[in-house]
């Protein structure tokens with residue numbers, strides 16, 4: 001049954017892929033893992049060559065900037081994070097541009113803040129930009145505009161941002177690549193008997209409670225709780241979601257080929273879904 005459900009993933013046309021900082025960097029040094037990035041870019045380029053619209057939500061600005069600036073500690077002060085993001089986002093895009101151009105792909109950058117989606121006009125403009133970029137055959141690479149977003153207008157984590165982007169552009173699939181294989185019956189870091197859940201047909205309160213923070217990463221911000229919040233939004237918007245391990249970016253084609261990889265959350269589109277109502281409750 002699991003494998004036949006997975007068949008639906010083969011037909012997904014518009015796909016948002018979220019990559020966490022921990023999947024892009026070497027844990028020992030915090031520097032970018034270029035070998036992995038090459039695989040990532042090749043996988044995404046191939047999806048695009050298959051005729052799919054691919055939108056990337058990439059973290060890493062702060063982690064890359066912190067390393068570039070030689071900061072020994074994880075920045076905690078807002079201005080420190082903002083400065084690291086300013087340095088790191090430019091570096092990250094430079095590398096994405098280089099790698100994507102090797103595969104003849106057009107990469108584009110979109111930086112958003114909470115204000116972009118809360119304000120009706122900005123949200124409308126952002127949607128138009130996404131649509132135009134996809135029409136041009138570009139691959140939008142999205143991040144929060146950390147350099148100018150302070151806590152009162154922050155999404156907080158890119159899991160939430162990626163679900164908002166997926167809902168905004170009416171994506172068919174949201175793929176969260178993280179430092180964990182998927183959703184488990186318990187925290188696999190503390191319970192060796194925890195089992196991977198392959199398919200979540202309905203995200204109920206019991207499952208939401210299981211989303212206690214399980215991320216132990218030193219670089220990302222979203223734990224399992226934020227991924228389940230993303231799943232809730234994606235489901236209401238009619239977007240199926242998969243959480244898979246970003247340790248191996250070849251998981252991207254495994255998921256799209258319908259292989260049993262990660263946790264698939266089936267969507268239940270709410271007829272009355274209106275993104276703005278959702279955002280008001282969430283953000």
Ligand code: GLU
Pocket residue numbers: 020021058059060061062063085143144146156157158159219220221222
């Ligand atoms: N926007 C942050 C960055 O690029 C990451 C947020 C997150 O990992 O959720 O560094």
